[in-house]
Amino acid sequence: MTIIRHELKQSRISLIIWTVAIGFLLAVCIFMFPEMKGEMDEISNVFSSMGSFTQAFGMDKVNFGTLLGFYAVECGNILGLGGAFFASLCAISVLSKEEKERTAEFLLTHPVSRVRVVAEKLISVLLQIVILNAVVYAIAVSSIAIIGETVPWQEITLMHTAYLILQLELAGVCFGVSAFLRRGSLGTGLGIAVIMYFLNIIANLTESAEFLKYITPFGYADGAEIVRNVSLDMNMIAIGIMFAVIGISAGFVKYCRKDIS
Amino acid sequence: MNVIETKGLTKYYGKSRGIIDLNLSVTEGEFFGFIGPNGAGKSTTIRTLLGLIKKSSGSAEIFGRNIETNKKEILAEVGYLPSEAVFYSGMRVKDVIKLSADLRKKDCKKEAKVLCERLGLDTEKKVEELSFGNRKKVAIVCALQHKPRLCVLDEPTGGLDPLMQREFFTILKERNAEGATIFLSSHILSEIQRNCTRAAIVREGKLIACDSVEALSKTSAKRIHIEGNADITALKNVRDIQKTDNGTSFLYSGDINEFLQYISKYSIDDLSISEPDLEEIFMHYYLDGGDRQ
Numbered sequence: 391m392t393i394i395r396h397e398l399k400q401s402r403i404s405l406i407i408w409t410v411a412i413g414f415l416l417a418v419c420i421f422m423f424p425e426m427k428g429e430m431d432e433i434s435n436v437f438s439s440m441g442s443f444t445q446a447f448g449m450d451k452v453n454f455g456t457l458l459g460f461y462a463v464e465c466g467n468i469l470g471l472g473g474a475f476f477a478s479l480c481a482i483s484v485l486s487k488e489e490k491e492r493t494a495e496f497l498l499t500h501p502v503s504r505v506r507v508v509a510e511k512l513i514s515v516l517l518q519i520v521i522l523n524a525v526v527y528a529i530a531v532s533s534i535a536i537i538g539e540t541v542p543w544q545e546i547t548l549m550h551t552a553y554l555i556l557q558l559e560l561a562g563v564c565f566g567v568s569a570f571l572r573r574g575s576l577g578t579g580l581g582i583a584v585i586m587y588f589l590n591i592i593a594n595l596t597e598s599a600e601f602l603k604y605i606t607p608f609g610y611a612d613g614a615e616i617v618r619n620v621s622l623d624m625n626m627i628a629i630g631i632m633f634a635v636i637g638i639s640a641g642f643v644k645y646c647r648k649d650i651s
Numbered sequence: 652m653n654v655i656e657t658k659g660l661t662k663y664y665g666k667s668r669g670i671i672d673l674n675l676s677v678t679e680g681e682f683f684g685f686i687g688p689n690g691a692g693k694s695t696t697i698r699t700l701l702g703l704i705k706k707s708s709g710s711a712e713i714f715g716r717n718i719e720t721n722k723k724e725i726l727a728e729v730g731y732l733p734s735e736a737v738f739y740s741g742m743r744v745k746d747v748i749k750l751s752a753d754l755r756k757k758d759c760k761k762e763a764k765v766l767c768e769r770l771g772l773d774t775e776k777k778v779e780e781l782s783f784g785n786r787k788k789v790a791i792v793c794a795l796q797h798k799p800r801l802c803v804l805d806e807p808t809g810g811l812d813p814l815m816q817r818e819f820f821t822i823l824k825e826r827n828a829e830g831a832t833i834f835l836s837s838h839i840l841s842e843i844q845r846n847c848t849r850a851a852i853v854r855e856g857k858l859i860a861c862d863s864v865e866a867l868s869k870t871s872a873k874r875i876h877i878e879g880n881a882d883i884t885a886l887k888n889v890r891d892i893q894k895t896d897n898g899t900s901f902l903y904s905g906d907i908n909e910f911l912q913y914i915s916k917y918s919i920d921d922l923s924i925s926e927p928d929l930e931e932i933f934m935h936y937y938l939d940g941g942d943r944q
Contacts, residue, residue: 392750392753392754392756393754396739396750400739400741491737491739491740492735492737493737493738493739494703495703495733495737496733496736496737496738496751496793497754498702498703499701499703499726499729499731499733500726500751500754500755501723501724501725501726501727501754501755502723502726502754503722503723647705649664649703649704649705650698650703650704
């Protein structure tokens with residue numbers, strides 16, 4: 391518990407900033423909706439006729455003129471990308487920062503086993519992700535209520551759940567990588583998140599690259615797809631969870647044997 | 652009882668040497684010195700003992716327990732002072748001290764307060780605002796507040812002013828008198844000579860001598876200084892020859908009678924024979940492979 395508390399204290403400012411930023415952007419988008427609604431027929435036509443751009447962001451699958459369609463695409467880009475960045479950055483640095491900032495010597499010469507250090511750090515990352523998502527979810531739902539639209543509970547909840555799982559998967563993978571790194575971790579974390587994001591865009595664009603959807607977590611966290619099916623693709627999620635478990639296991643194995651410099 | 656015992660302890664970093672075949676034993680209640688030049692393997696030894704790095708071969712025990720399988724129990728009774736203390740930025744001194752105590756699941760408030768007062772440490776400051784010496788003080792409090800049975804100190808006095816150094820060693824001696832074992836790694840000889848009862852010397856990863864500080868200082872070698880013209884090139888067992896303006900100075904480790912007979916052939920102005928100081932012995936260990944003669 392001591393390490394969890396310490397980690398949360400250490401990263402509370404970054405957690406607050408990310409949560410506020412993502413929540414604020416989501417709210418702004420939602421507040422823009424009533425104004426856009428009137429012109430939506432036009433906009434909808436524009437958005438759905440941008441060729442591959444439309445396809446890339448899944449705008450061919452939903453009606454942009456409805457709150458749900460609008461939210462599916464906006465949410466995908468703001469919470470999807472923002473959350474992915476936060477989760478990756480948070481997880482990639484959690485183990486490696488001790489060595490980078492040379493505090494590992496202090497921490498690991500206390501009577502705490504390595505397994506416990508790794509476990510508590512992992513829990514602190516997962517907690518931060520859950521906190522961010524819970525707050526953002528609350529902001530999103532109340533914003534929708536404020537603009538007077540009925541809250542599409544099921545779809546919104548499914549979408550946010552998908553993004554939560556996406557972030558947990560990225561965090562799991564980055565956590566594993568973190569155990570191997572000593573420095574340069576932030577770039578690696580951002581890189582992983584960005585690559586995954588673009589893999590999904592590529593998969594959206596070309597039929598022959600559709601298998602990429604099974605590699606990137608953005609494959610199952612596709613707002614448009616979720617709104618259309620009102621369900622999550624459990625196969626893809628299972629694969630994603632498997633990646634996360636592999637990453638986390640690798641992190642444990644590596645960090646428990648690592649020579650601390 | 653042996654507090655630290657290593658048998659053939661070896662650590663390689665890939666292909667580069669850390670320590671080789673180290674056999675070391677430190678008994679309970681000792682004030683033990685661990686001397687060696689930079690890069691000799693002092694820190695490697697300590698880091699291996701504390702489980703920060705994994706040994707390549709050999710075995711090591713602390714309090715009679717295996718360092719790998721009983722790491723947690725061992726660390727609970729060890730206080731470690733790193734050579735360069737780094738803490739989490741943004742934290743206040745008192746929070747770092749509290750965190751250290753929390754990680755040990757111990758309430759050390761009383762002892763921490765006493766230590767902070769004795770060292771003159773301002774606990775309200777943020778750690779990144781502290782000078783090197785003041786950071787060291789924080790590390791000292793973290794290493795001693797839980798009253799460990801074994802204190803492992805890696806070059807502890809760096810950055811401390813002479814007054815603080817004295818206070819620090821006073822504290823250590825009190826702890827030692829209360830029964831704690833002190834393991835002091837240093838390259839400052841006077842520190843070892845003044846405080847330690849026994850010492851080991853490492854060089855290029857190997858233990859080259861381990862004895863009481865008294866015995867280490869009292870090798871059979873004598874420092875001989877001759878004023879006047881004496882050709883000592885034919886004399887055996889001579890080391891470290893230094894020419895001075897009007898004479899020669901050298902370490903002699905042969906039979907003293909032989910030397911007196913040899914020197915009687917010459918007419919010299921003055922002759923002095925003295926015990927070499929630890930510094931000289933130390934240099935000798937460092938420079939010529941450390942064969943004690």
